[in-house]
Amino acid sequence: MLGAAARLRDAGVLGLNERNTDFIMRLNPRRYYPRVDDKVLTKELALKAGMAVPDLYGVIANQGEVRTFPGIVENLQSFVIKPAAGSGGDGILVVTGRSERKRDCFRLSSGEIISEGEILYHLSNIVGGQYSISGNPDKALIEYCVHFDPVFANVSYQGVPDIRVVVYRGYPAMAMVRLPTRASDGKANLHQGAVGAGIDMGVGVTLNGVLEDEIVDEHPDTGALIEGLEIPHWNFILESSAKGYEVTELGYLGVDMVIDRDRGPLILEMNARPGLNIQIANCAGLRNRIARIDEIHNKSAEPAERARIARREFKLERGIQ
Amino acid sequence: MKQRYVYVLAALLAVMGLSVFMYKWQVLGFPLGEDQERPVWTIEAAVGFESGPGSITAQLQIPALTPGFRMLNEHSVSRGYGFGTDYGGGGRVAQWTIRRADGDQKIYYRISVYEDESVDVSDTIPPFPPMPVINEPLKTAVDVLVKDARDHSADTASFTAELLRRVNAPSPDANVELLLSEVSSEAEFVGVITKVLASARIPSRVIHGFPLAGRQRSARLVSWLEVHDGDQWLYFNPATGEEMLPDRYLVWWRGNEALVNVAGGSNVEVDFAIQENQFDAVAIAETQAAQLGASSVDFSLYSLPIQTQAVYSVLLMIPIGALVMVIMRNLVGIDAFGTFMPVLIALAFRETKLLWGVILFTLLVALGLSIRFLLERLRLLLVPRLSAVLIVVVLLMLFISLTSHRLGLETGLSVALFPMVIIAMTIERMSVVWEERGASDAMRAGLGSLVVAVAAYVFMGMSWLEHLVFTFPELLLVVLAMVVLAGRYTGYRLTELQRFKALRLD
Numbered sequence: 001m002l003g004a005a006a007r008l009r010d011a012g013v014l015g016l017n018e019r020n021t022d023f024i025m026r027l028n029p030r031r032y033y034p035r036v037d038d039k040v041l042t043k044e045l046a047l048k049a050g051m052a053v054p055d056l057y058g059v060i061a062n063q064g065e066v067r068t069f070p071g072i073v074e075n076l077q078s079f080v081i082k083p084a085a086g087s088g089g090d091g092i093l094v095v096t097g098r099s100e101r102k103r104d105c106f107r108l109s110s111g112e113i114i115s116e117g118e119i120l121y122h123l124s125n126i127v128g129g130q131y132s133i134s135g136n137p138d139k140a141l142i143e144y145c146v147h148f149d150p151v152f153a154n155v156s157y158q159g160v161p162d163i164r165v166v167v168y169r170g171y172p173a174m175a176m177v178r179l180p181t182r183a184s185d186g187k188a189n190l191h192q193g194a195v196g197a198g199i200d201m202g203v204g205v206t207l208n209g210v211l212e213d214e215i216v217d218e219h220p221d222t223g224a225l226i227e228g229l230e231i232p233h234w235n236f237i238l239e240s241s242a243k244g245y246e247v248t249e250l251g252y253l254g255v256d257m258v259i260d261r262d263r264g265p266l267i268l269e270m271n272a273r274p275g276l277n278i279q280i281a282n283c284a285g286l287r288n289r290i291a292r293i294d295e296i297h298n299k300s301a302e303p304a305e306r307a308r309i310a311r312r313e314f315k316l317e318r319g320i321q
Numbered sequence: 322m323k324q325r326y327v328y329v330l331a332a333l334l335a336v337m338g339l340s341v342f343m344y345k346w347q348v349l350g351f352p353l354g355e356d357q358e359r360p361v362w363t364i365e366a367a368v369g370f371e372s373g374p375g376s377i378t379a380q381l382q383i384p385a386l387t388p389g390f391r392m393l394n395e396h397s398v399s400r401g402y403g404f405g406t407d408y409g410g411g412g413r414v415a416q417w418t419i420r421r422a423d424g425d426q427k428i429y430y431r432i433s434v435y436e437d438e439s440v441d442v443s444d445t446i447p448p449f450p451p452m453p454v455i456n457e458p459l460k461t462a463v464d465v466l467v468k469d470a471r472d473h474s475a476d477t478a479s480f481t482a483e484l485l486r487r488v489n490a491p492s493p494d495a496n497v498e499l500l501l502s503e504v505s506s507e508a509e510f511v512g513v514i515t516k517v518l519a520s521a522r523i524p525s526r527v528i529h530g531f532p533l534a535g536r537q538r539s540a541r542l543v544s545w546l547e548v549h550d551g552d553q554w555l556y557f558n559p560a561t562g563e564e565m566l567p568d569r570y571l572v573w574w575r576g577n578e579a580l581v582n583v584a585g586g587s588n589v590e591v592d593f594a595i596q597e598n599q600f601d602a603v604a605i606a607e608t609q610a611a612q613l614g615a616s617s618v619d620f621s622l623y624s625l626p627i628q629t630q631a632v633y634s635v636l637l638m639i640p641i642g643a644l645v646m647v648i649m650r651n652l653v654g655i656d657a658f659g660t661f662m663p664v665l666i667a668l669a670f671r672e673t674k675l676l677w678g679v680i681l682f683t684l685l686v687a688l689g690l691s692i693r694f695l696l697e698r699l700r701l702l703l704v705p706r707l708s709a710v711l712i713v714v715v716l717l718m719l720f721i722s723l724t725s726h727r728l729g730l731e732t733g734l735s736v737a738l739f740p741m742v743i744i745a746m747t748i749e750r751m752s753v754v755w756e757e758r759g760a761s762d763a764m765r766a767g768l769g770s771l772v773v774a775v776a777a778y779v780f781m782g783m784s785w786l787e788h789l790v791f792t793f794p795e796l797l798l799v800v801l802a803m804v805v806l807a808g809r810y811t812g813y814r815l816t817e818l819q820r821f822k823a824l825r826l827d
Contacts, residue, residue, distance in 0.1 A: 004818045017651055018811035061704075075355040090757045093742050121700040128703030130753065183759075191760055280823055 012285030014276055017297025019252075023290075027169065027251025028272050035248045036270040037133060037142055039084045045247045047218075049110030051240055052266045054144035056260075061139045066123045069142070069278070070116065077242070078145035081123065085138045087150040089189040093122055094145060094159065109158050110187050132309060139248050146266065149259040151232060154224035155179050157197075160187030160258055163237060166274050166286065167253045168244035169297055172238045172310040173289045175199040176281040177206055177231065182221045190277045195219060197226045198282030205236025211283045221231075238307035244270055246303065327809045338798030345793060349610040350437070352602040354790035361393055361600040362533045363433045364571070366541070370586035372422040377585035381430055382529075382574035385412035386463045390571050393600075393608055399428035426586065428679040434533075434571060435605055441557040447524040447549055453516050462496035467521045477523055477550035478564060484517060485546075485562030487676040491580040511559045512577055513548070525551040528556075528575045532567040533595060543567065545673055547575065603695045603792060622791055630791075635668065637790045640800045642777040647807045649773045654814030657770040658747050665740045666770070667777035675736040675778060679771065681721065681736045682744075686767065688717050690755075697752070711745040722740055 007081025009013075011122050015021075022090075036042055046053050057079055058072035073095075074080055081093040092132040099105035104116040123140050126133070152161040159180030166174045176196045180186045183193030190196045195216060198207035209216045209226040220227055231237070241255035244267070279286055292313055301309070345351045368381055383406065386394070397404045404416040415430050455463055470487060474480040488497050500517070504510045511527040518525040523547040531540050545566065546557040556566045574580070585588045607623060622633055642664035649655045650664075657663055670678035692713050696706060721736045747770070755763035780786065790796055813821075 004822075004825065005813050006555075008813055008821055011821075011824045013817075013821045013824050015811070015813040015817050016654070017814060021809055021811050033399065117698075117817075124702055130703050151463075152798070193761070210823075215823055276821075280821060283824060285824060 008285075009146075012288035012291075014286040016154045016276060016291075018287075019276060021058075023073065024127055024169075024254040024273055028253075029249075032249050034271055036253075036272045037085050038139075039086075039269055040139060040272055042248075042267075043141075043143075045301070046244075046267050049243060049247045051243060051247070052253040054146060054260075054266050054268065057142045057144070059084075059129060059139055060123055062137070063124060063127055066120055066127065069120060070207075071125060072142055080141075080143050080145045081119070081126070082141050082143070083126040083138050084141055085132040085134070086126075086137075087131075087133045087305055089121075089187045089192065090266065092187065093119065094186065095119075096145065109160075111158075122303065129290055140281065147259045147261040148233060149261050151229060151259070152177070152179065154222055155197075155226055155229065156184050157219070157221040159184070159188060159194075162188045162256050162258045162268055164278060165241035165255045165257070166237065166273065166278055167241050167245055167255055168286075168290050169251045169295050170242055170303070171293045171297070171306045172201065172241050172303070173293060173314070174240075174278050174282055174286055175201060176278045177229075179209070179219060179226070181211075181219070190275065190281075196277055196281035198230075198284070199231065200316045201238075201313075202311050204237070205229065206231070207282065207316075209289065210277070213277075213280055213298050215283070232259060234310075237309075238310060239304050240265060240267060242303035242306045242310070250273075263274070271276065324809060327805060331499055332601055334798045334805070336801070338699060338795045340791045341795040342799075345606075345610075345795075348550075349606050351606040351792050353789065355785055357602040358599040359412050359435055359602050359605055361433050361435045361598050361605070362571070363431060363596045363598065364531065364593060365596070365824045366425060366430045366591055368583070368589065368591050369425065369427045370583045370589040372424065372426050373585045373587060375585050376420050377422055377426070377583065379417040379428060379581070379583045379586065380409075381415045381417075381591070382409075382578060383413045383415045383430060384432060384434075384571065384573050388435065388566075388574050388696070389436060389438065389440060389442065389454070390434040391440050391609065393433040393435055393605060395430070395432040397428065397430050398737075402428060405748055409578070411682065412576075419445075424606065432584045433598070446551075447771070450519040453519045455516070455520065462499045463517055463520050465496050466500070466517060471521065477548060478555055480521065480550050481518065481555070481557055481731065481805040482562045482564065484514065485557060485559060488514065489560060489562065489813050493673055497662070507559070507684045508542075511544045511546050515577075518548065526576050529573050529580070530570050530572040530574075531593065531595060533569040533571055535595075535596070537593075537595040537598050540595045541659050542573065542580070542593070543572070555672050558755055564729065567708035588723070591737070592685075622794060634787055634791050635671070637794060637797065639664060639668070640779050641786060641790065644800050644804060645780050646773060647779040647804050649776055650805055651810060652814060653814035656766045656772055657773045658750050659743065659770070662743050662772035663770050664777050664781075665743050665772040666782055669739045670774065670778040671782060672738040673732065677732045678737065678778070679775070682739065682771065682774075684721065685714065685717055685736065685739065686748060686751065688742065688750055692717075692746050693752045697756075707749055708746065710748055711742060714745045714748065764780050 005178055017232065025204065033043055034041055040059055043053050043056055052179050056161060057076065060066055060069065064087050077098060078096045078315050083091040094109035095106045096109050097107040099107060099113055105113050111133065126138055128163065129135050129137045138297070144186050148160050156179045161177055161179045176198050178188040178190060179197065180188050180196040182192055187190065188194050188205040195209040197209040199206060201204065205280055206227055206229040211220060217226060218224065237257055240257065244253055244255040248270055250272050254271035256268045256270050259265050296309060296313070346353060366381060367481055368379060385408070397415060397417070399417050402419045404415070404417055406415050408414055416430050427496055466484065466487065472484040474483045488501065490497070500513055501510065504513055508527060508529065514523045515527060525546060528545045528547045529542045529547065531542060539679060544559065546559045549553045549558060553563055557564055581589055603623060606718055607621060622630060625633065629723055642663070646661065648717050651659065666682060673681060689710065701709060718736050718739065718741065722734050725732070726734060751763050751767055
């Protein structure tokens, strides 16, 4: 057992306790949490910093406003409903269209038909705080539904694949792409059964995938190869996530981005407690990279400069293995 | 930097807790184990006499310095008499006084003592005794005896032993016979020996006391010889010359003073009765601490009303449960619902006992969960839905109690002891996780909660631990130190070794 722990340590694997005490508590002051925990605020801050985010159609802040929902979506074919303070992708509803026959019914990304009444109930639950981290009353966001870039079409089952970048003190340290599966119910969340695939930071090409802590080569639903996909706009993605540090001032930050077919990479949300599965997806420990960033850290470096350094430092050496 | 503060704080807390604990354990004698009893002897002296016409003053020698024993309490039973104790020549004296009394009188003095090895004679070093005035022909006999004994000995101890051997010889010589010719009691015999020792300029005295053993109706005083060798008092068996004290020998008084002295009364008699009882060790320690004036006892939980004590004996185990929680969550890495839910469930297990606790808990959650899924269809708002689940839980508890009562399973009644609000919240959380993350995640976290609850129950149910924490609540500071340390534990959790196994460097 001690031997196993020593071997993990040698591999530079970051554990939950160490993440919580040495990074989250030290680098993420609690007063900055609302910047990432409230998605409405995140969106405002990101827009102010000139970052691209999905358009916000409307916010439902209390029970009384729930009935304004039909008005908000009146002219929309597709949209996403999410809790402002949700965690782990819970409570997100992706509406991709309207029912042909019944005007007040909607089609979800899973293909299911859902009535307006059911959506109103879902909104009430969100506002009541069912999905909020703290259990307090919450707000519901209605925003642009991303039409994801075809590069991931073969390796995702419904839902929207997204890219998670862990940013340490402003430097992108590690990244992965999260691919929805049938098991994850279209959600891009690893502990709900989505596939995670590490990314070579240097070139933006996917490595092999991980499903439930096990390494997989193929997408479990589509059977397509996960490795070797080239992620478009890779440099822009790294620069945007590096900029996330300026926006939130959180030293240990997870930035979630999606690549829209038409609008390119958009910031979906940011996370003050990014999970550790990214290490499994990359088959690499975070601690070594964090130590390297501490070495080269330069307070005055611009986001673009930091992204460039990250590409240089964390490029994988091919052909050695 | 911060890390060091944590270590310092934890060390400080642990040292504080442990030092108070050590003080109470070692100095005040609080027992480590539970239900420990120690023998306590109660010696009762009954003084009987016929009162004369005038005022009466009765004096009784009572224990003062008692090597090997500590006094638990003493009191006098004497109707109408004034009572006081004072220090006299042979130790302490109890004095009863009354202006007028009629007929036969009986007054009692009662003392309770228990064994304590640490009690030593801290008597002063006596001066060399003056040469006793002894008339001829006894003087010659004493001088010869002293000279003989001195010639055959090296120091005070061996001198005393030699002297005792000579006076106890089966066929004593003429000098000894002459010396002992008027001796009629054991005390007088020892008195003569002290006189001989005094003429050899050796301080000595008679001690009177009881070897304590079991129950004695009328205990007989045993006289012993105490000799000072310049450094310390030595004890000799006057009948054999052996240097020892009888087992559990309680010194009642020292010297040649009479045991009892009643002015204004006649036909004085003293009877001793000894009673051995088993006494709670904690109570003894408390009394002792009160005598020492230790303030820690003022804050002892044993001073609370019994009912409050019962509450605290449970409450004090919650930190232990919390510690188990911390270990299971942060060191082992088990998923569980709610931060302290398992501890509260473990508290309920204390009443229901483990097997029934697990069965009832599982039954309650399973039934609640299935009804919660029915409620989901009604699309209730969050707070009304939670309240509905709570009411359902209460109804289920009622149902389980009634059903099991009908079936003759009285243990089922104890379901009422489960914290219903906590159960309702657990059911709600579990159902949300079930919908969001799937049944397997919900089951895993539910099972994790149960495992942690059982672990917490096992530790919280250890009765010796309960006794320890209740008698030494300062140990909670040590628990606090452990929790603080665990709060800065940055190593891997046990489950992470499995989770990240693909990343291990081999």
